[in-house]
Amino acid sequence: MSEVGLHRVLGFWDVFFASLGGQSPFLSDLTYASVALAIAGLAGPVAIIIGTIVAFINGFVVARLSKRITETGGYYRYATKYLGGISVGFFIGWNYLFYAILYGDAYVIGASYIAQWILGIPWQVSLSISLIIITILAYLGVRISARYAIFAGSLEMIALILISVVLLLIPHGMFFNPFSYVSSVSLPTLMVAVVYAIAIPTGYGTIAPLSGEVKKARETISRAVETVIITGGALATLAIYSTAVAGLSYMNIHEFMKFLNEAASKGLSPVVIVLHHFLGILLDPIIIFVMINDGVLGGLAYVLAASRTLYAMAYDKQLPIVLSLVNSKGNPTISVLISALSLDSIALITTYLIGPFNAFLLLGFLSMLANLIVHLSSNLALFRAATMKMKAVLYGVDTMRGLDKAVSIAAVLITIFTAIESTLGINPVKLMPYFISLAIIILYLVIKALITRRGFFKAGIHNYRMIK
Numbered sequence: 051m052s053e054v055g056l057h058r059v060l061g062f063w064d065v066f067f068a069s070l071g072g073q074s075p076f077l078s079d080l081t082y083a084s085v086a087l088a089i090a091g092l093a094g095p096v097a098i099i100i101g102t103i104v105a106f107i108n109g110f111v112v113a114r115l116s117k118r119i120t121e122t123g124g125y126y127r128y129a130t131k132y133l134g135g136i137s138v139g140f141f142i143g144w145n146y147l148f149y150a151i152l153y154g155d156a157y158v159i160g161a162s163y164i165a166q167w168i169l170g171i172p173w174q175v176s177l178s179i180s181l182i183i184i185t186i187l188a189y190l191g192v193r194i195s196a197r198y199a200i201f202a203g204s205l206e207m208i209a210l211i212l213i214s215v216v217l218l219l220i221p222h223g224m225f226f227n228p229f230s231y232v233s234s235v236s237l238p239t240l241m242v243a244v245v246y247a248i249a250i251p252t253g254y255g256t257i258a259p260l261s262g263e264v265k266k267a268r269e270t271i272s273r274a275v276e277t278v279i280i281t282g283g284a285l286a287t288l289a290i291y292s293t294a295v296a297g298l299s300y301m302n303i304h305e306f307m308k309f310l311n312e313a314a315s316k317g318l319s320p321v322v323i324v325l326h327h328f329l330g331i332l333l334d335p336i337i338i339f340v341m342i343n344d345g346v347l348g349g350l351a352y353v354l355a356a357s358r359t360l361y362a363m364a365y366d367k368q369l370p371i372v373l374s375l376v377n378s379k380g381n382p383t384i385s386v387l388i389s390a391l392s393l394d395s396i397a398l399i400t401t402y403l404i405g406p407f408n409a410f411l412l413l414g415f416l417s418m419l420a421n422l423i424v425h426l427s428s429n430l431a432l433f434r435a436a437t438m439k440m441k442a443v444l445y446g447v448d449t450m451r452g453l454d455k456a457v458s459i460a461a462v463l464i465t466i467f468t469a470i471e472s473t474l475g476i477n478p479v480k481l482m483p484y485f486i487s488l489a490i491i492i493l494y495l496v497i498k499a500l501i502t503r504r505g506f507f508k509a510g511i512h513n514y515r516m517i518k
Contacts, residue, residue, distance in 0.1 A: 056122055056262045056263050056358075056361075056376060056380045056382070057263060057379075057380035058262070058263055058264060058265050058267070059192070059193050059263060059265070059380070060192065060193070060196055060260065060263050060264045060265060060270075061264075061265055061270065062270050062273060062274060063200055064193075064196035064197075064199075064200065065196070065257055065260070065264055065270060065271070065274040066274045066277060066278055067196065067199040067200040067203040067204070068192075068195060068196045068199045068256065068257075068260075068351055068354075069253045069254050069256055069257050069274060069275075069278045069351070070199065070203045070207075070253060070278055070281065070282065071195075071199040071202070071203055071253070071344075071347035071348065071350070071351050072253030072254075072255070072256040072347075072348060072351030072352060072355075073250060073251060073252070073253030073278070073282040073348075074157050074253070074343075074344035074345075074347060074348035075203075075206055075207065075210055075250075075282060075285050075286070075344075076206050076209065076210055076336075076339075076340045076343075076344055077157060077160055077161055077164075077340050077344030077345065077348060078249070078250040078282070078286060078344075079210070079250075079285075079286055079289040079290065079293075079321055080160070080164055080319055080321050080322055080340065081156075081157075081160035081163075081164070081319065081410060081414075082160075082246045082247070082249045082250050082286075082414065083098060083246075083247070083250055083286045083289065083290045083321065084290075084313075084319040084320055084321040084322070085243075085246045085411070085414075086098055086101070086243040086244075086246045086247045086290070087290050087293070087294065087310065087320055087321065088310050088311075088313050088320055089239060089242055089243040089246070090235050090239065090240055090243035091231060091234065091235060091307055091310055092226060092228055092231040092234075092294060092303070092306075092307070093228055093229075093231040093232045093234065093235050093240065093243075094228070094243065094290050094294065095228040095287050095290050095291045095294070096228045096229055096231075096232050096240075097240060097243035097244050097246075097247045098247040098250065098283065098286050098287045098290055099283070099287055100240075100244050100247065101244045101245075101246075101247025101248040101249075101250065101251070101283070102247070102250070102251050102279065102280075102282075102283025102284075102286070102287070104244065104248055104464055104465070104468060105248050105250075105251045105252055105254070105279050105283065106251075106276070106279045106280065106283070107457065107460060107461045107464060108425040108428070108429065108461055108465065109251075109254050109275045109276060109279045110275075110276065110457055110461075111425070111428050111429050111432045111457060111458060111461050112124075112125075112254065112257075112258050112275055112425075112428055113271065113272035113273075113275045113276055114272070114432055114435075114450070114454055114457075115128050115258075115428060115431060115432055115435065116257075116258060116261060116267065116268065116271035116272050116275070117268045117271075117272055118435055119131060119261070120261050120262070120264075120267035120268055120271075121261060121262050121362070122259065122260070122261060122262030122263065122358050122361060122362050122365075123143075123259060123261075123262070123358065123359055123361075123362025123363070123365075124146070124257075124258030124259035124260075124261060124355070124358070124359065124362075125142055125143070125146050125258060125259070125359075125424050125427065125428055126139050126140075126142060126143035126146060126259075126359050126362050126363060127139070127261075127362060128142075128258075128427070128428050128431040128432075129141075129142035129143070129427045129428075129431055130366070131431070131435075132430075132431040132432075132434040132435050132438075133427060133430060133431050133434060136366065136368060137495055137499070138427075139363075139366075139368075140363065140368050140491075140495065141491060141492075141495065142423075142424060142427045143359055143362070143363050143368075144487075144491045145420050145423050145424050145427075145488075145491075146259075146356075146359050146420075146424050147356050147359055147360070147389075148416075148417070148420040148484070148487055149255070149417045149418075149420035149421045149424055150255070150256075150352040150353075150355050150356040150359070150389075150417075151352065151353075151356055151389065151392050151393050151396060152396065152413045152414075152416055152417035152420070153249070153252075153255075153352055153413075153414070153417035153418075153421070154184075154348060154349040154350075154351070154352030154353060154356075154393050155349070155393055155396050155397040155400070155409075155413045155417075156249075156409075156410050156413040156414035156417060157344065157345060157348030157349055157352075158177065158180050158181065158184065158345045158346070158348065158349040158393075158397055159173075159177065159397055159400075159401055159406050159409050159410045159413065160345070160406075160410045160414075161176070161180060161340065161341045161344055161345025161346075161348075162176040162177035162180065162341070162345065162401070162406055163406035163407050163410055164319065164322060164337055164340065164341065165337060165338075165341045166406065167318075167319075167322070168322065168326070168333065168334065168337045169334060169337060169338070173401060173406045176341060176345075177397060177398065177401060177406075178398075180341070180342075180345045180346050180349065181349070181393070181394045181397060181398070183346050184346055184349045184350045184353060184390060184393070184394075185353075185387075185390040185391070185394065187346070187350050188350055188353045188354055188357070188386045188387075188389070188390050189381075189383060189386055189387065189390070190381075191379050191380070191381040192260065192263055192354055192381070195347075195350055195351075195354060198347070199347055199351075202343045202347060203347075205339075205343075206339075206343060206344070207281075207285065209336070209339075210285055210289060211285070211288070213289075213292075213325070213336075214288045214289050214292040215292070217292035217293060217295060217296040217324075217328070218291075218292045218295055218296075220295070220296050220299045220328070221299070222299045223295040223296055223298060223299040224295060224298040224299065225295060226294070226295070226298070228291065228294075241468060244468060245415065245418045245419075245422075245468065246414065246415070246418070247286070248418060248421070248468070249414055249417070249418055249421075250282055250283065250286045251278070251279045251280075251281075251282035251283045251286070252418075252421060253278060253282060253348075253351065254274070254275045254278050254279055255352075255355065255421065255424075256351040256352060256354065256355040257271055257274055257275055257278075258271065258275075259354075259355040259356075259358040259359050259362075260354065260355065260358055262358070263358075263380070289321070290321070293320070293321050293324050293325070294306070296324050296327075296328060297309070297320070297324045300327070309323075349393060352393070353386065353389045353390045353393055354386070354389075356389040356392075356393075357382055357385040357386040357388070357389040357390075358382070358385070360373050360382070360385040360388065360389060361373060361374055361376075361382040361385045364385065372384055373385045373388070396413075397409075400412070400413060412483075416481075416483055416484050419469065419481070419484050420484060422465050422468060422469045423469075425461070425465055426462060426465045426466065426469075429458045429461040429462045429465060430458070430462060432454055432457070432458040432461075433454070433455060433458035433459065433462070435454070436451045436454035436455045436458065437451075437455070
């Protein structure tokens with residue numbers, strides 16, 4: 051182990067598919083998109099479109115910031131440079147860790163839930179196996195993970211598109227305008243669905259922390275962020291709309307709405323139910339593929355991203371320096387193991403206490419709240435960066451200041467609105483884990499500031515005595 055920096059080994063397709071793996075498209079449709087459909091009904095596709103637009107606006111902000119900062123650390127780096135220094139960066143860095151670990155947990159738990167429901171495999175078995183594989187792959191390094199993501203992600207995209215097209219071509223399927231059903235859903239309820247929808251294309255959140263390992267990071271990161279959001283959102287919208295059309299081929303609208311309500315109340319995935327109606331036992335091998343591919347790759351992408359944030363914070367001496375040590379292959383193994391073990395323990399404990407489906411819902415929603423806070427900080431960081439004077443034009447950054455300001459302001463307003471409206475539609479008790487974690491972070495920063503000031507005070511007295 052040494053303090054040698056990370057190696058730039060990732061190209062565009064490595065980053066794109068690693069991020070797409072972080073989205074876990076198929077699993078997202080069986081879980082997050084399914085929840086959005088159950089909550090918003092036939093307005094579900096609209097919720098996913100809105101979620102994709104919100105994600106794209108926030109993603110555009112990240113794409114612009116990635117042209118300015120190419121070091122490892124992503125959102126932590128953005129906040130540190132543009133929002134008031136190391137304390138703000140530390141706060142945002144820990145928010146990102148909260149988001150990344152819980153979001154990765156939600157994916158791997160969602161996979162084990164579906165495996166138990168469809169295949170009868172106990173979640174204790176599938177979840178444990180998935181977590182072990184995630185930990186091993188993360189330890190082996192980002193390059194091996196990216197190669198697997200390219201192979202598995204390509205197969206998954208093809209399978210998802212083919213299944214969606216087949217569902218759309220089912221005889222007597224009723225095509226409908228999802229926008230005409232928006233008025234039938236209250237705004238807070240719709241925004242809760244939107245928060246789950248944002249979770250689908252938000253796999254781009256794994257890209258920025260890996261900037262220090264990407265070739266030609268200024269161009270590659272921005273292209274990958276924008277492309278993966280559009281791809282993930284389009285796939286999810288297509289899949290959910292085709293599922294609704296297929297469901298309406300053997301149920302009328304009233305029966306379908308009742309079916310969605312019952313699925314939501316019983317913790318069942320309406321997407322899986324509709325797919326099973328048409329595919330029968332042919333769905334089982336698909337579920338096995340999803341469980342292995344998405345459950346592992348979704349959790350893995352966020353373990354890697356969290357570990358790079360830990361690495362960056364330790365590199366800046368905001369955490370123990372040992373977390374910044376890397377092995378000969380350029381992998382910060384200690385930060386990787388801490389991130390992986392955190393994901394493992396939270397997944398196992400939460401699922402044991404409240405069951406896989408409720409654990410998925412809780413961790414998924416909490417992670418999205420932290421995600422909104424993280425992106426609010428990046429939106430503000432872009433606005434601050436766009437108002438700073440620059441001596442030279444760099445990679446087109448200086449020529450788009452007006453656009454950067456406009457987008458950052460719009461992103462701030464949208465993010466705040468989404469956060470407020472979505473929290474109004476959920477039980478406040480479920481928000482407590484997030485607020486408790488925030489209180490702990492703030493208390494840590496206050497204690498650290500007091501200790502630092504005390505150290506400066508003592509040093510000042512010592513210097514004064516030396517002068518005397």
